[in-house]
Amino acid sequence: MTTGPETRAEFLSRPHGFATRMLDSDILHSFKQSKLTMLAALVTFIFIFGAAFAPWVAPHNPFDLASLNLLDSLLPPAWEEGGDPRFLLGTDDQGRDILSGIIYGTRASLAVGFASVIFAATLGISLGLMSGYFGGTFGTVIMRIADIQLTFPAILIALLIDGTVHGIFDNVTRADTAYWVLILSIGLSFWVQYARTVRASTLVERNKEYVQAARLIGIPPFLIMLRHVLPNVMGPVLVIGTINLALAIILEATLSFLGVGLPPTQPSLGTLIDIGQDFLFSGEWWITIFPGLALAILVLAVNLLGDWLRDALNPKLR
Amino acid sequence: MTAFIIRRFLQAVLVMLVVVAIAFLMFRFVGDPINQMVGLETTTEEREALRERLGLNDPIIVQFANFVWNAAQFNFGISYQFKQPVSGMILERLPATLELSIVSAIFALLVGMPMGVYTGIRRNHWMSKLFLTVSLVGISLPPFLIGILLIYIFAVYLQILPSFGRGQVVDLGFWTTGFLTASGLKALILPAITLALYQLTLIMRLVRAEMLEVLRTDYVKFARARGLSERAINFGHALKNTLIPVITVTGLQLGSIIAFAIITETVFQWPGMGLLFLQSVQNVDIPIMAAYLMLIAFLFVVINLVVDLLYTVVDPRVRIDGGAPI
Numbered sequence: 081m082t083t084g085p086e087t088r089a090e091f092l093s094r095p096h097g098f099a100t101r102m103l104d105s106d107i108l109h110s111f112k113q114s115k116l117t118m119l120a121a122l123v124t125f126i127f128i129f130g131a132a133f134a135p136w137v138a139p140h141n142p143f144d145l146a147s148l149n150l151l152d153s154l155l156p157p158a159w160e161e162g163g164d165p166r167f168l169l170g171t172d173d174q175g176r177d178i179l180s181g182i183i184y185g186t187r188a189s190l191a192v193g194f195a196s197v198i199f200a201a202t203l204g205i206s207l208g209l210m211s212g213y214f215g216g217t218f219g220t221v222i223m224r225i226a227d228i229q230l231t232f233p234a235i236l237i238a239l240l241i242d243g244t245v246h247g248i249f250d251n252v253t254r255a256d257t258a259y260w261v262l263i264l265s266i267g268l269s270f271w272v273q274y275a276r277t278v279r280a281s282t283l284v285e286r287n288k289e290y291v292q293a294a295r296l297i298g299i300p301p302f303l304i305m306l307r308h309v310l311p312n313v314m315g316p317v318l319v320i321g322t323i324n325l326a327l328a329i330i331l332e333a334t335l336s337f338l339g340v341g342l343p344p345t346q347p348s349l350g351t352l353i354d355i356g357q358d359f360l361f362s363g364e365w366w367i368t369i370f371p372g373l374a375l376a377i378l379v380l381a382v383n384l385l386g387d388w389l390r391d392a393l394n395p396k397l398r
Numbered sequence: 399m400t401a402f403i404i405r406r407f408l409q410a411v412l413v414m415l416v417v418v419a420i421a422f423l424m425f426r427f428v429g430d431p432i433n434q435m436v437g438l439e440t441t442t443e444e445r446e447a448l449r450e451r452l453g454l455n456d457p458i459i460v461q462f463a464n465f466v467w468n469a470a471q472f473n474f475g476i477s478y479q480f481k482q483p484v485s486g487m488i489l490e491r492l493p494a495t496l497e498l499s500i501v502s503a504i505f506a507l508l509v510g511m512p513m514g515v516y517t518g519i520r521r522n523h524w525m526s527k528l529f530l531t532v533s534l535v536g537i538s539l540p541p542f543l544i545g546i547l548l549i550y551i552f553a554v555y556l557q558i559l560p561s562f563g564r565g566q567v568v569d570l571g572f573w574t575t576g577f578l579t580a581s582g583l584k585a586l587i588l589p590a591i592t593l594a595l596y597q598l599t600l601i602m603r604l605v606r607a608e609m610l611e612v613l614r615t616d617y618v619k620f621a622r623a624r625g626l627s628e629r630a631i632n633f634g635h636a637l638k639n640t641l642i643p644v645i646t647v648t649g650l651q652l653g654s655i656i657a658f659a660i661i662t663e664t665v666f667q668w669p670g671m672g673l674l675f676l677q678s679v680q681n682v683d684i685p686i687m688a689a690y691l692m693l694i695a696f697l698f699v700v701i702n703l704v705v706d707l708l709y710t711v712v713d714p715r716v717r718i719d720g721g722a723p724i
Binding site for chain 2: 228233235236239242243244248326337338339357361372376380383
């Protein structure tokens, strides 16, 4: 690297594509600095990879009833006495492989987690942008609703929405709608943070010259918000999104554990823990402890990534 | 000052009205209340008579007024599933939840504050690093998982503590307490720890951050220069000034402790309000859900109000511009 101001030729020769620009960025640099972050990223990647390619990664298919054998039921992990090398982490009472169950369960947990974060972010960003850009009564009403909702813990709101939705569609069974109800209730309990953050940044950006210029040449408000304001308020949203992913995974697991989330026919990690809890007392600890461990490791890794992203995107901390 | 109190009070009333309106909408429009109350063999005429008697044919605004009036008198209707008055069912389970929540809050304060002070004073001691690492893990572990782990260790493996229920309770007429029997106290230990752990890490991190802040201030440096003992500086000067935010946060957290008790009560089959609420969500028992929502909201609003008002008394800076916007 040369020192001193960049010449025009040097500037033009610098990579300009999005991917190549990322490779040259501060964020990647700070990523390489922290071993813990790299480990967390690796763990998260392994979880996402395993979840995405579950049918190929998992050693068994826990939903294929033909492959189950009751003679294999309640086997301890392979390294314990009586374990079977075919089932690394043991089996449950139906002879299902715990490791495969965890891989498929992670798939469900991550699917709900990502979907609800995207839903919450979309809702929160749109409401925050509009409330900040237009201001007035509309903005105040949105923020008052946000304030009221913020007084209550997310778990309570998610439970209430879940119960209400099942009350409205009482002719549909829980299993059919479980995914959508979960995403709706988790998403609706997390939108406030995005809305508040985006509104605060929008209030600042709204009065800057580039927005005034855009308004002056007659770009409609909707496009100004989308193309000009939104990219400038995305930093904090990314941080909230990552931390929210961890929270959404916990919330989904909690709801499933409480019996109002995903049903045992399409289990998530929380459902697996709930099912396994009954076997704890008869000594079959592996049915619940391993899914619990997987959940804890996944959440810890995502949390660490979120912490790092918050520090990396905050220039004050450098 | 008076204007600030009045405005805060009006805001609290507004929040309560919104919540009651939501509860009313749930009660009135989620499913048909009549269908939930009567059996299959009830005739149409009987249904209509019941509808008329319950006032479900009145104008919606009259119904809402009646709903608010009843709720203010602690009358939340009849549970669909249990066919009993909801208020009685909640009152019956209230002591269990309150005892659990208060014990957890005290436990979190008694353990979290010393840990926070310690990690604040001895920043680089290995114990401080251990506390901080454990607290990170504590935040990442969902509460129900902590409960299950505790059950496995203390109830299944060591077999020294019960894993479910409240143990033997003493009935004082208006209140049932588990404090007076050995089995009641033993049954309280695991749920209280489970519920307290998250708040404990929160308090510890807060006290630590506040201590680090205060220890940098001039008056602490001056106290050092005067040659006061470390003990007097740390506890007499520094800790005292960290207490205001700590008390505020703990007060605000008391509401979420009671809400989070839903999870703990389910793990330990603790016969409290949270367990009742969860069962009502599973069975779509709207009257109980609505009543629980209103009660918790009331609790939150009152706690918020009290904390806000206390703040103006304790910290005069809040008064200057009429308080922070909510």
